[in-house]
Amino acid sequence: MVKTLLNRFAVSLLLLAGVANAANPEPVRFALIDPLTGPMSVVGQPALEQLKFTADRLNEEGGINGHEIRIVGFDNKINPQESLVQLQKAIDDGIRFIIQGNGSSVGSALLSSINKHNQRNPEDRVVYFNYAAIEPSFTNERCSFWHFRFDANADMKMNMLTDWVAENDDFKKVFLINQDYSFGQAVSEAAMRMLKEKRPDIEIVGNVFHPLGKVKDFSPYISKIKSSDADVVITGNWGQDINLLIKSASEYGVDVPFLTYYGNTPGTITQVGEKGVDRIYLISEYHGDFTDPEIAERQEKMYKQTGWDLYPRVSVMLEMIKKAGDKAGSVEPVKLARALEGLQFKSMAGDVTMRASDHQIQMPTFISVLKNNMSHGAEGTDFNFHEVAAFNAEQATLPTSCRMRRPK
């Protein structure tokens, strides 16, 4: 009790000090709207921790234009409607920067709701930073000035993936397994279209959809893969859907390569271990080689401090936002958004650009495969993803159909 009172006293002293120091600019707050509880929290929590981790570093460098960065987590339980409730809560709270990544279904709801908010409140705009919802339409027919995407979209990734598949003559039979919603369908559709174009001899031996985040036992799907006699599997699964799919495949001794969008989802490596070596491929903006010692050190520190691996894309996003705010000399949403358009940045993987015409990031991309005895292992193991192919930003790019409408 006495301790509590003393604590209260200390807190009030701090508060007083804060009042005395009122000349400091207000902190700039970012709302992360993502699954922070439940089975899908394996993709929300690492992003939250990464944002806080990067924010700490950037705040030491003076925050954004002198404003301290604060990250506030809002749990959306991966439900689009709940996400809008949380969005409203964040807006009511005075937060004007929204960050979200997991689930294009959620992203779609946020995108349309933020567009409506900005149309209805011309004096009070909200900006949406998207680090992983990669359904192509967000930067094509549905593109918006208020939305910035910091990950390559599903078509871009599939374009590179199919380029790589096309060069490999061993692949004759492809099996597609994806989550049954807009993103999973976009992956499957792009895979079929691009493979037909690049390697008409490849046969699609399976094209399966399963419910998003609801499957607990993937064995029926695995037996379909087995009986299809496929020699490569392509999947856009994320969250527990990739964890369980990979785990199930290794348990049933399916040893064909899995080309994944999110094979590095936390938990996958721990569960699959040795059985995934030379089998789990990943297409991503980074890999586990950590050739840059500074980044490698950051990975070690991040894992020690939070128990999660470094999430490079999320870190780059916040750093780019800081650079834009510094350039604009403001944390006012419209000014910051304008400064972010066309912004170039040197990330750990190379030069990246936020393309002004559709707000789709242009960045180098890598295909990597799981290896053992890596110098910097993921999830506290010795396993990590080793580079097998690299694409520079020009190879990664795709044209856009976006016709951007900008505020006056």
Add this chain to the structure above:
Amino acid sequence: MSVFRPFAPWLISLAVLLLLPAVTGGSAVSVINVIAIHIVFALSYNMLLGQGGMLSFGHAAFFGLGSYAAIHAMNAIGDAAYAGEGFWAHFPVFLLPLVGFAGGALVALVVGWPFCRRAGTAFAMITLGLGELVATGTQMFPSVFGGETGVFSNRMVGPVWFGLELAQPADVYWFMAFWVFAAVLAMWAFTRTPLGRMSNAVRDNPDRTQFIGYPPRNVRFLVFIASGGMAGLAGGMAAVNYEIVTPESLSLVASGLALVMAAVGGLGIFYGPIVGAVVVTLMNSLLSDFTDASVLYVGIVFLAVVMFAPSGLAGGLEQIRQAWHRAELARKWPGWLVGAAAVIAWILALVLTVELVYLIRHGDDKLAQALGLELNAASPLAWGTVVILLAVGYGLWRVTAKHREANA
């Protein structure tokens, strides 16, 4: 004075509705709007369970389908508004809850007849099946239900009524206030109709109503339709509030919410579900800011009410009102007050236990921080406090039990 007596609750409610936005701040309005939706939903549920004696586990099907009807109508208004002609071009968004009502009632009309042969367990199981059937069906027709993403729309279309553009939550509040008042009035009036009275009779003794010439099945069927319609009306309100409808709104979770709200508030009293809707919605939306265990707390409240206060929170209010009516309050309140103190001691013990268990499993919870507690799960002091609180509660309860019995 006595002339106004029957109108007093309505006049007070009206005054509260008119004054509420002035009293509460801007950000509270969003929560109040949700409460309004839940009040109508919980009351419509109580038409079945409390007044008709039909335990339903699929009530969200009507809520959700009414919601879908309203959102598709909203899109139709948006499309027709461009052309400026046709029926929907002249239909104001303000009246969309009526479309929801029609949707819910129509579904109940189509599916209800075979359900209503029996009440009790058979009815509960059939409605459980219906709920699951509809929830699964939504995944099979993505063009109608929008798949995982749901269907979204824009409420700022069509003719504007009462100068309400429905741009801000504050605008929507007046829309909600109108509909919640109208719906509650309608449902109260329903209890006064011969049909409403007969539904009570069917609940209490179906055989006897059969003998006097009212087949229980017919009565149940009519009540089922009315209740489905009112749930659809709540769904229409939700469609306007969120501007998105997702398949989750038809799920078992939503049906469970209706049951929890009605039961916590009290099934036997007309205004019980209103109290329940307010309490449960506030707990759900505000508690989750402070603790990750918010769902657990709601569950505990539900359990406690079902086990120890079957007439719900409103039952307690009603007891106090009656005591006051009979001028027994002066005699009874000391006993009640000590009883309440005992309950509070138990609640504190329970909260402390949950927070301690949470601490062991997940690390510090935000609720403990908000309460200014610095818990240490390893210290006997913390667990000792739990035991002491429990003992104090039990002691208070036992010591004053005689007093309460004597004055009962």
